[in-house]
Every structure is written in C-alpha cells, then in structure tokens.
Amino acid sequence: MAVNFTLNGQPVSLDVDPDMPLLWAVRDEIGLTGSKFGCGMAQCGACTMHVDGEPVRSCSTPLSAVEGQSVTTIEGLQGKVAQAVQDAWVKHEVAQCGYCQSGQIMSAVALLSSNTQPSDDDINEAMQGNICRCATYVRIRSAIHDAAKTLRA
Amino acid sequence: MTEQSKFTLPEADRRRFLQGSAAAIAGLVIGFHWAPRGKAAAAAVTDGSIKPLGETMNAFIRISPDNTVTVLSKHLEMGQGTYTGLATIVAEELDADWSQIRTEGAPANAALYANSAFGTIQGTGGSTAIANSFEQLRRAGATARAMLVAAAAAEWKVPPGEITVSKGVVSHAASNRQATFGELAQAAARQMPPTDVTLKDPSEFTLIGKNVPRLDARPKSNGTAQFTLDVKQPGQLTAVLQRPPLFGAKVKRFDATKARAVPGVTHVVQIDNGVAVVAKNFWAASKGREALEIEWDDSAAEKRSTDEILAEYRTLAKTPGKPARKQGDVDAAFAKAAKVVEATYDFPYLAHAPMEPLDCVVRLTADGVEIWAGDQFQTVDQANAARILGIKPEQVKINTLFAGGSFGRRATVQSDYIVEGVQIAKAINGEAPVKLVWTREDDIRGGRYRPMYHHSLAAALDANGMIIGWRHRIVGQSIMAGTPLEPVMVKDGIDHTSVEGAANLPYDIPNMSVELHSTQAGVPVLWWRAVGSTHTAFATEVFLDEIAQATGQDPLTLRRRMLNRHPRHLGALDLAAEKAGWGKPLPAGRSRGIAVHESFNTYVAEVAEVSLQPDGSWRVEKVVAAVDCGIAINPNIITAQVEGGIGYGLTPVLYNGITLNKGAVEQSNFHDYEVLRIDRMPEVEVHIVPSNAAPTGIGEPGVPPLAPAVANALMAATRQKFRSLPLPSKITSA
Incomplete structure (x- = not known):
C-alpha cells in the first residue's frame, strides 16, 4: 500500500x-540527500525534518506515520x-565538517519560527537533540541569536 | 622571515614539475569523464556545481576560461578548514581574487600529492596539512603567477617586469592593457615554469592572516555539500556488514536463508570481517542483517573485561618499562628528596564517533576499481585495495569527498572500511557499485579506539618545592605495533605515539625518566584527535598541579619557573593567564585551572573556569585559550578549531569511554556513549600569539590542555584529587 504525503510542497x-524510516525513504527512494544518517535511534538529530512544521527525527519515524x-x-x-x-550560519561560519548542519538548521528554524527572542536556555532546549561532533x-x-535579531528587525 | 624567500628549482625538479602537470591533466581528464554522470561528481567541488576542465598550471592549480581558479587539495576536508587554508596560500602568491577561488580534492597520486610529513604517502593527519603545504603551495602559486605574467608579456610584447598582478587581473600600466586569469590561462599553461620564483614577504600578505571566508560555508548550510553517504552511482546497491560480537572472533558458519528472503536483498556474502548483506537500499540491507543467523568462532577472541586489563596495567606500572627519555640520575634525586609526590592516572578506551559513520562506494571497472570516500589515507588505501583485487595501486582511483568528521578514524593502516567495501564488491563479482554503510552501532562497537592507558608518576622535590627528579611510567597498547608503520614509528621498543607529550615534557627538571610498557590486547586501537597528548597532557599537567598544591605554590608560577628554555610554551601560557585574569578574584563557587601543552609543534594554553554547586554538581563555564601556531593563515578558522577542540576534549571529561564486559563492548550508540551537547558547551575565548614562525597545525592541538585545565580547576576548588577520566559528575566532599 502506497503512503501518500507532501514533500517540500509536492505530492x-x-x-x-x-516501516521504512522516513529518512531512508527520502534519501534512497526519492534521492534527496541533504538529511543525514547519524544514529538511527533519534539520538543525534542529523536526520531532522519538519512534519507539519514540527521538527522530527526522520530516522525513527516510519514512513507510514507521515x-x-x-x-x-x-x-x-x-x-x-x-x-x-542559513545566512547567519554562513556569516558565523558555523559548519566545520558540515554533516550535522542540515539537522541543526532544521531545529533552529523550528525554534525561531515560534520564538524570535530565544534565551540561551530556550536554545539549549531546542538544540540539545542535535549532536555536533x-x-x-x-x-x-x-548564529541563532543573530538570526533572531534579523527576524525582529 | 623578514627577508624575501627565494626558491630555485633545479632542472630535474623542473622536469618533474612538468611531468607532474601532465599526470595531473591525465587524472583530471578521467575525472571529467566521470563527472557529469553522477551527482557524486559534484562532491569534490565545493560549491556543488561541476566545473569545466580548465588549463592546468601545475599539480595544484587549474584556471578555467570562466576565470575560476581551482585549487586541488591533497588533503582531506573533514571540517578542519583545510580546503580554505590551502587555497588561501595559493591565492596569496597567485594574487588571485578570493571570489574566483574554488577547491576540490586532488586525485590519489602520491608522486604528486604526498604529505611530506609522511614521506611518500598521500594522507591527512597529525595536524600537518598547512605545515607541509605552506612552502609547496606558495611556490605553486608564485609559479603559476609567473606563467600568467610571461603569457601576458609575450602577447603584449612588453617586458614581464613591467607587468603587475592584483586580485586576479594582470595589467600593464604603460600600455593600459589588462587581462583576467581566465583570458590568459591557455597561453600561460604553455609557458615553461620559471626556474626560480620570488615569494612574498609576510608584510605583503593580503589574504594570509585575514579571515577569508570558508569556501564550504554555503553548501554546508543548505544541504548541497556532498558526502560519501550521498553518492549514487547507476545501479548502486547498499551493503551493511555483520561483524563479530568479540574482537578477534571469526565466522564459523552462517545461514542466509532468512536474510535472502527480505524483499530488496540481492546478495549475502562472507568477507574477512563478517557477513555482508547487500540490498537495493539501506533499510532492506539492514533488515536482512537482522535476519542473519551466524555462529561465531571466538576461540582467538579477546575475552577480558576492561577492569581486568586495567588491573594488569596497574601491576605492570610497578616495574620499570623501556626508556623513552632518560636524563641525569633519577634514583639519586629521589634518594635526596625533601618530599616525594606520587600519583597514578587512568584513561579509558575512546571511540572517535564522527557524525558520518564510516562509508565508501566501490565500483569495479574494466581497468581497476573506483572508490568514493572521505579518504584520509589515499596511498595506503590504494595499496590495500590493489592487494585484494590483484591489481596495481595506480589502478585504484579514489575520489576524495568531504568527510563528515574523522578525528583520525578514517586513516587506518589496514584501510578497514575500504577493504570491506572492496571485498564486498569483489564477492558480488562487481555486478553493481556497492555503498558500504556502517551504522552507529557498528562504529561504537567497531574498535580502533584511543587506547586505554595507565600512568604512574612520581616527583622528587627539594626543600624549596622545586622538582629535582621525575619518574613517569606509561602503560598501554601501541598504536603502531604490528602494522607496516612499526619499523618507522617504533624505535627501540618505544612507540612515539604512546609517549608524545610526556617524553618531550618541556619543564626544566634535571633528572628525568620516562618509561613505557607496550601491552598486548585484542582490542584494535588507533590515533584519536591529538593522539598521545590526549592522555599525556592530562597526566603531566594535573600532576604538576598536585605538586603545586602539595608545596603551596601557584600553578602558573610553578610552570613559569620551569619554562625558561621554552619561550613558545611560556608565551601561550602567559597570554592565556593574562586574558583569563589569572589570580584575580572570582565569584563564590567559581574556580580556575590552567594547563599548557605542545602537540604537533603548536603551543596551546587553556584556562578553564568551573562553577561548583552546593550539591556537588559542576560545569565548565568558560575556557580562555591562547595558541601559537606560527603564522596564522586564517585566524577565524584557527579560532573555530580551538573551540571545536575544546568541545571534543570535553566529551571524555564528562562522559564514560568504551568498556568491555568479558570482551564485549558495553556501549552501542549515543544513548550510552554520550557526547557533548550544546547545553554543556562552555563559552570559549581564543587568543592567537602573533608570530612569523612557519605555520603549524591547528586541527588537534586545542584538545589536550582542556581536560587537565578542568581537573585543575576542580582541584583548586575542592582540594581533591582527580586521577581518572571521566571526572565524577558530582563531587562529594572528601
């Protein structure tokens, strides 16, 4: 039975x-590889996508759930x-190896979409699911503080 | 380096330079043919688009008609910023405009791209990328610049001496003519390289020392940066490998019936390291692996627990080891000591756990094999792949992509993950390109850890509290023993990587003995970001603070008194102390600790500020670092590497390492092998010591001083001893 959903605005x-995790369906079947595999058990956040606007760990979300x-x-x-x-990420030269940064950015966008004046504690809470080795x-x-400032301006 | 450096190229080298260019062209033509076929091709290009083949100026520089300058990086970009750093050096002497610079991974070709710090091997590690490339790339840039000038002079029929170059434009003021690099590239590539080139005086630098933007910042912020995991070759299959549950165990027999029944599984094959399941996608391969039934032969496996191994190490440390350093008369110093201080320190096995687990893509071709990987050891990997396939190393083509971190893990003498990938491709008769993916569990349980170590130290002090004798014994596995590098890296029974940072302790101590016991264990070990200094810095720098506390001395003063012959250690130490306000009062519940350590010829001092709560919990609030890495090519990248090194070094301070229970690794993923997250990251301040010395590395040296600085801060606050890592999460009163 096919699973029907909207991906980046397209049906x-x-x-x-x-049961295939959303991450592998999107990577292997659809060919979008920006979301990364890091742990396979919702521990590292490298696979973070938005589902109806909320950040989810796609490595542990079965395709059927979307x-x-x-x-x-x-x-x-x-x-x-x-x-x-993304502009703040470039300006602050956040990325080193860059592998986790898609997930970091997805979590940061979710945070700032609901809170344009996050405290350090808000940032800790929103971002501690995303590991960067x-x-x-x-x-x-x-970069998050800077992006928040841009959004408030 | 106040005078202009001048290089002369002997005739033989000129010929080699030209031949090198020819070989590079050949390599690039091949590269061009495969490029448009797969998305993976773009991986080597930092901005994600495929570049037209331009004119090859030499092995490191290609200039396209569209006026872009591509710098071929012989070093892996694994986050340390080397693509940007190496390109900066070329662009500086080329007088290019930074906006026209691109970088891509060089092909595997040791004749052109050897790391001179490794002899004839192409590879990245030991924080050597900038150090071994600085003069080479300056010369490459200056040579290409001279060829552009010569081409313009010939075309305009003007003396080359009247031509200037600035920001990618070649000009002749008197005749009001100018041309871009792209316009001149074709003619320039036909020029003979000059016999000598004049390099800039550092005072003339316009890019080096300035924070040119990282070339990979944008693609790494929008998901377009290509890693090995993202490679998709036509018809490609995905493989996962079931490795043994104990190190040294082998497959006795297996039943693949259920695995083969999983939809999407195409092959189940046995290779040296286990049983591989190959499938149309990762999920099917993974489910197939779960369905495997394997019986293991563990007769030769390591079955000890880490507690047992450590107990053996402690016993061993009571006996003299092989001398790594011997000076003066240590026994006499201890005989006449007014006071003796002793301590032992323990360090666990550590996994590297890069965010991108190990992976590679292997495609058998009519004339050899093609590999895609975040390859850190190209020459070694070529040799190991060639051996398996019975071909020549030059038939192994490696496309080096961005690596999602490594910290040493992707450079192994055995080429473990590359060998697995090649063996799987061979086992399925090259029917399809194969992507081997390690899961996180494979990574955490896969070995090649930073070895477990035990250190035993004793200091003889005179009546003034000065150290007159020093005995240091290190017990642990050798990283190099049993590898082809043993003859080079192990001298008189001393593996340099076991004692670095201890055998070369900089402090003025008249009588010293540093000894090593290299042990045998069935746990595979490997260099881990900063290698020996990850444990020697802690043992020596924490021990110094124990001595300072035992003799009522200030830790900074004690170190300063013993560093008279080491001005660069002293310079970093003083700068960190000054910027951190060493000695100035702190709020209640706060304390500071300091440590200084040289690794890979870079000198780093760090002051950690720690807060301690009444319930015994604590956190690192702030770290002030001072670093002397010679000429600072890119201060912003240096700062980032020290920030990251502090974060990487903080993980084993806060969280458990790898432990074995009857030989089985007890950890498996980030829930039980915890790593630093944002909430525990301290504020970091990095200060760079101004220097005109030759540049040295920065990928690793930020790591070693962190752990001892934190332990020393806690010792200052509590007067307790901290003699093993991780540190206790709560400090109970003694």
Whole structure:
C-alpha cells in the first residue's frame, strides 16, 4: 500500500515497506540527500525534518506515520526564518565538517519560527537533540541569536 | 622571515614539475569523464556545481576560461578548514581574487600529492596539512603567477617586469592593457615554469592572516555539500556488514536463508570481517542483517573485561618499562628528596564517533576499481585495495569527498572500511557499485579506539618545592605495533605515539625518566584527535598541579619557573593567564585551572573556569585559550578549531569511554556513549600569539590542555584529587 504525503510542497506517493524510516525513504527512494544518517535511534538529530512544521527525527519515524502530512527537508526550506538562519550560519561560519548542519538548521528554524527572542536556555532546549561532533555549538548559539535579531528587525 | 624567500628549482625538479602537470591533466581528464554522470561528481567541488576542465598550471592549480581558479587539495576536508587554508596560500602568491577561488580534492597520486610529513604517502593527519603545504603551495602559486605574467608579456610584447598582478587581473600600466586569469590561462599553461620564483614577504600578505571566508560555508548550510553517504552511482546497491560480537572472533558458519528472503536483498556474502548483506537500499540491507543467523568462532577472541586489563596495567606500572627519555640520575634525586609526590592516572578506551559513520562506494571497472570516500589515507588505501583485487595501486582511483568528521578514524593502516567495501564488491563479482554503510552501532562497537592507558608518576622535590627528579611510567597498547608503520614509528621498543607529550615534557627538571610498557590486547586501537597528548597532557599537567598544591605554590608560577628554555610554551601560557585574569578574584563557587601543552609543534594554553554547586554538581563555564601556531593563515578558522577542540576534549571529561564486559563492548550508540551537547558547551575565548614562525597545525592541538585545565580547576576548588577520566559528575566532599 502506497503512503501518500507532501514533500517540500509536492505530492508524493511511495509504495515501499511502510516501516521504512522516513529518512531512508527520502534519501534512497526519492534521492534527496541533504538529511543525514547519524544514529538511527533519534539520538543525534542529523536526520531532522519538519512534519507539519514540527521538527522530527526522520530516522525513527516510519514512513507510514507521515501519511497525509506535510514533510519539509533542508532542500525545501524557504521563507524569512530559513533565510535568516542559513545566512547567519554562513556569516558565523558555523559548519566545520558540515554533516550535522542540515539537522541543526532544521531545529533552529523550528525554534525561531515560534520564538524570535530565544534565551540561551530556550536554545539549549531546542538544540540539545542535535549532536555536533566538531562541537560547533558556540557558533550555533551565536548564529541563532543573530538570526533572531534579523527576524525582529 | 623578514627577508624575501627565494626558491630555485633545479632542472630535474623542473622536469618533474612538468611531468607532474601532465599526470595531473591525465587524472583530471578521467575525472571529467566521470563527472557529469553522477551527482557524486559534484562532491569534490565545493560549491556543488561541476566545473569545466580548465588549463592546468601545475599539480595544484587549474584556471578555467570562466576565470575560476581551482585549487586541488591533497588533503582531506573533514571540517578542519583545510580546503580554505590551502587555497588561501595559493591565492596569496597567485594574487588571485578570493571570489574566483574554488577547491576540490586532488586525485590519489602520491608522486604528486604526498604529505611530506609522511614521506611518500598521500594522507591527512597529525595536524600537518598547512605545515607541509605552506612552502609547496606558495611556490605553486608564485609559479603559476609567473606563467600568467610571461603569457601576458609575450602577447603584449612588453617586458614581464613591467607587468603587475592584483586580485586576479594582470595589467600593464604603460600600455593600459589588462587581462583576467581566465583570458590568459591557455597561453600561460604553455609557458615553461620559471626556474626560480620570488615569494612574498609576510608584510605583503593580503589574504594570509585575514579571515577569508570558508569556501564550504554555503553548501554546508543548505544541504548541497556532498558526502560519501550521498553518492549514487547507476545501479548502486547498499551493503551493511555483520561483524563479530568479540574482537578477534571469526565466522564459523552462517545461514542466509532468512536474510535472502527480505524483499530488496540481492546478495549475502562472507568477507574477512563478517557477513555482508547487500540490498537495493539501506533499510532492506539492514533488515536482512537482522535476519542473519551466524555462529561465531571466538576461540582467538579477546575475552577480558576492561577492569581486568586495567588491573594488569596497574601491576605492570610497578616495574620499570623501556626508556623513552632518560636524563641525569633519577634514583639519586629521589634518594635526596625533601618530599616525594606520587600519583597514578587512568584513561579509558575512546571511540572517535564522527557524525558520518564510516562509508565508501566501490565500483569495479574494466581497468581497476573506483572508490568514493572521505579518504584520509589515499596511498595506503590504494595499496590495500590493489592487494585484494590483484591489481596495481595506480589502478585504484579514489575520489576524495568531504568527510563528515574523522578525528583520525578514517586513516587506518589496514584501510578497514575500504577493504570491506572492496571485498564486498569483489564477492558480488562487481555486478553493481556497492555503498558500504556502517551504522552507529557498528562504529561504537567497531574498535580502533584511543587506547586505554595507565600512568604512574612520581616527583622528587627539594626543600624549596622545586622538582629535582621525575619518574613517569606509561602503560598501554601501541598504536603502531604490528602494522607496516612499526619499523618507522617504533624505535627501540618505544612507540612515539604512546609517549608524545610526556617524553618531550618541556619543564626544566634535571633528572628525568620516562618509561613505557607496550601491552598486548585484542582490542584494535588507533590515533584519536591529538593522539598521545590526549592522555599525556592530562597526566603531566594535573600532576604538576598536585605538586603545586602539595608545596603551596601557584600553578602558573610553578610552570613559569620551569619554562625558561621554552619561550613558545611560556608565551601561550602567559597570554592565556593574562586574558583569563589569572589570580584575580572570582565569584563564590567559581574556580580556575590552567594547563599548557605542545602537540604537533603548536603551543596551546587553556584556562578553564568551573562553577561548583552546593550539591556537588559542576560545569565548565568558560575556557580562555591562547595558541601559537606560527603564522596564522586564517585566524577565524584557527579560532573555530580551538573551540571545536575544546568541545571534543570535553566529551571524555564528562562522559564514560568504551568498556568491555568479558570482551564485549558495553556501549552501542549515543544513548550510552554520550557526547557533548550544546547545553554543556562552555563559552570559549581564543587568543592567537602573533608570530612569523612557519605555520603549524591547528586541527588537534586545542584538545589536550582542556581536560587537565578542568581537573585543575576542580582541584583548586575542592582540594581533591582527580586521577581518572571521566571526572565524577558530582563531587562529594572528601
């Protein structure tokens, strides 16, 4: 039975194992590879996508769970929050190896979409599900504050 | 370096340079043919688009008609910023405009791209990328610049001496003519490289020392940066490998019936390291692996627990080891000591856990094999792949892509993950390109850890509290023993990587003995970001604070008194202390600790500020670092590397390492092998010591001083001893 959902604004119908995690369906079946595999058990956040606007760990979300829902990946990010976050990421040169950054950005966009004046504690809460082994956390924090400032201006 | 450096190229080298260019062209033509076929091709191009083949100026520089300059990086970009750093050096001497610079991974070709720090091997590690490339790339840039000038002079019929170059434009003021690099590239590529080139005086630098923007910042912020995991070759299959549950165990027999029944599974094959399930996608391969039934032969496996191994190490440390450093008369110093301080320190096995688990894509071709990987050890990987396939190393083509972190893990003498990928491709008769993916569990349980170590230290002090004798014994596995690098890296029974940072302790101590016991264990070990210094810095710098506390001395003063012959250690130490306000009062519940350590010829001092709560919980609030890495090519990247090094170094301070229970690894993923998250990341301040010395590395040296600085801060606050990592999460009163 095919699973039907919206991916980055486009309707998608996938007839694969409904237990296949959303991450692998999007990567292997659809070919969008911006979302990464890091742990396979919702521990690291490298696979973060938005489902109906909420950040979810796509490595641990079965494809069947997004039936009828709207999924956004890093490739489909748009709007002023996304722009502010991605520009701040470039300006602060957050990325080192860069592998986790799609997930970091998805979490940061979700945070700033509901809170344009996050405190350090708000940032900790929203971002602690996203591991960065290069430990770019200092710059993730400053980029989020900077993007928030842009959004408030 | 106040005078202009001048290089002369002997005739033989000129010929080699030209031949090198020819070989590079050949490599690039091949590269061009495969490029448009797969998305993976773009992986080597930092901005994600495929570039037209331009004119090859030399092995490192290609200039396209569209006026872009592509710098071929012989070093892997794994986050350390080397693509940007190496390109900066080229662009500086080329007088290019930064906006026209691109970078891509060089092909695997040790004749052109060897790391001179590794002899004849192409590879990245030991924080050597900038250090071994600085003069080479300056010369490459200056040579290409001279060829552009010569081409313009010939075309305009003017003396080359009247031509200037600035920001990618070649000009002749008197005749009011100018041309871009792209316009001149074709003619320039036909020029003979000059016999000598004049390099800039550092005072003339316009890019080096300035924070030119990272070339990979945008693609790494929009999901377009291509990693090995993202490679998709036509018809490609995905493989996962079931490895043994104990190190050293082998497959006795297996039943693949159920695995083969999983929809999407195409092959189940046995290779040296286990049983591989190959499928149309990762999920099917993964489900197929779960359905495998394997019986293991663990007769030769390591079955000890880490507690047992450590107990053996402690016993061993009571006996003399092989000398790594011997000076003066240590026994006499201890005999006449007014006071003796002793301590032992323990360090666990550590996994690297890069965010991108190990992976590679292997495609058998008519004339050899093509590999895609975040390859850190190209020459070694070529040799190991060639051996399996019975072909020549030059028939192994490697496309080096961005690596999603490594921290040393992707450079192994055995080429573990590359060998697995090649063996799987061979086992399925090259029917399809294969992507081998390690899961996080494979990574955490897969070995090649930072070795577990035990250190035993004793210091003989005179009546003034000065150290007159020092005995340091290190017990642990050798990283190099049993590898082809043993003859080079192990001298007189001493593996340099086990004792670095201890055998070369900089402090003025008249009588010293540093000894090593290299142990045997069935746990595969490997260099881990900063290698030996990850444990030697902690043992020596924490021990110094124990001595300071035992003798009532200020830790900074004690170090300063013993660093008279080491001005760069002293310079970093003083700068960190000054910027951190060492000695100035702190709010209640706060304390500071300091440590200084040289690794890979870079000198780093760090002051950690720690807060301690009444319930015994604590956190690192702030770290002030001072770093002397010679000429700072890109201060912003240096700062980022030290920030990241502090974060990487904080993980084993806060969280458990790898433990074995009867040989089985007890951890499996980030829930039980915890790593630093944003909420525990301290504020970081990085200060760079101004220097005109030759540039040295920055990928690793930020790591070692962090752990001892934190332990020393806690010691200052509590007067308790901290002699193993991780540190206790709560400090109970003694």
